[in-house]
Amino acid sequence: MCAKLTLIFNRQVAVLRTLERLHRHFRTCCKNDVVMSGKGGDGEKIIDPALAGKRAAARRAVEEHIRSNQVVGIGSGTTIISAVERMVELVEARSLNNIVCIPTSFQARQLIIENKLPLGTLEQYPEVDVALDGADEVDADLNLIKGGGGCLTQEKIIASCAKEFFVMADDRKITDALGTYWKKGVPIEVVPMAYRPVQLKIQKHLGGVVELRMAHKKAGPIVTDNGNFLIDWCFDGTPDWLEVDRKLQCIPGVLETGLFLKMAQKAYFGTPEGNVTVRVPRNT
C-alpha cells in the first residue's frame, strides 16, 4: 500500500516537473517571463506555485465539462497542457471517448497530436461543444485579456463557435480591473503593413502607449500563427471595454484583439495548494 502511494506521489511529481519544463520553454519562447521560485534542498527546482494553480484549475474544468462525443476547443498556453493531460487520463481510463479536438494555435495542434487525441478543424466541425482556454487576466464579469503568448485570433474564433467557453487560470489572475495584474497591455493582432498607422491611431484616439512585440530568438517582430504582427496596448485608466474593443476593431489593419468580453460562462482559478474556486460572471 505504502509503496503504491509512493509510486503515485512520484508520478505526480514527475508530471509537475514535465509541466514546469514545458511552462519554462513556452514562457521563454513566447513571453520571456519565466517565473521560478528557487532551488529545493536536493538541488532540484521547486515546482512553480502558479503552475500548480493552473494545473488544479485545468483538471477541475475538464472533469466538470468534458464528456464523451463532444467537439472540444483546445486553447493555447501553459494551462491548457494540464487540461489535455487530464483528458488523456480520462481517455486511457475509458471514461472519455469519441471526442474531437479543435486546436487554437500551432502549439495546441502539436499538443493534440503528441497526446494522440483526435484532431479536427472548424471546417469539419463548425460547431464546437466546449472550448477550454487559459487567460492572462480575468475580471469579475469574466472579461479576459488574452494573447500574452501570441495566440488570440484563433482562440477567439473557436471560443465564439463554442456552446460553452470555460477559462482556467491560477488565482493571481483574478482582478477587479483589467490591467491591474497584467501590465503588458492588451495584445492586438495586426496586418504587418498596417502596424505603424494602427499604433499611431490607437495612441491618438484611445491614449496610452502601443508597442510592437519583438521576438527574442529572431531578429524583428514576433510573427503570429496567422502571419501577422502583434502590438501591445498599455492603456490609461479604466476603459469601457466594450466601447474600446468596438473602436479597436474598427481600425483598418486590426485583425483581432486580446479582449474576450462576455464570452466565458465560467472561470476556474487554482491556488498553489491545489484548491480551486469557480466563478461565473457578476450579476448572472
Ligand SMILES: O=C[C@H](O)[C@H](O)[C@H](O)COP(=O)(O)O
Ligand atoms: O497567447 C496565449 C493565450 O492567450 C494564453 O491562453 C494566455 O496567454 C494564458 O496563457 P497561460 O495558460 O500560459 O497562462
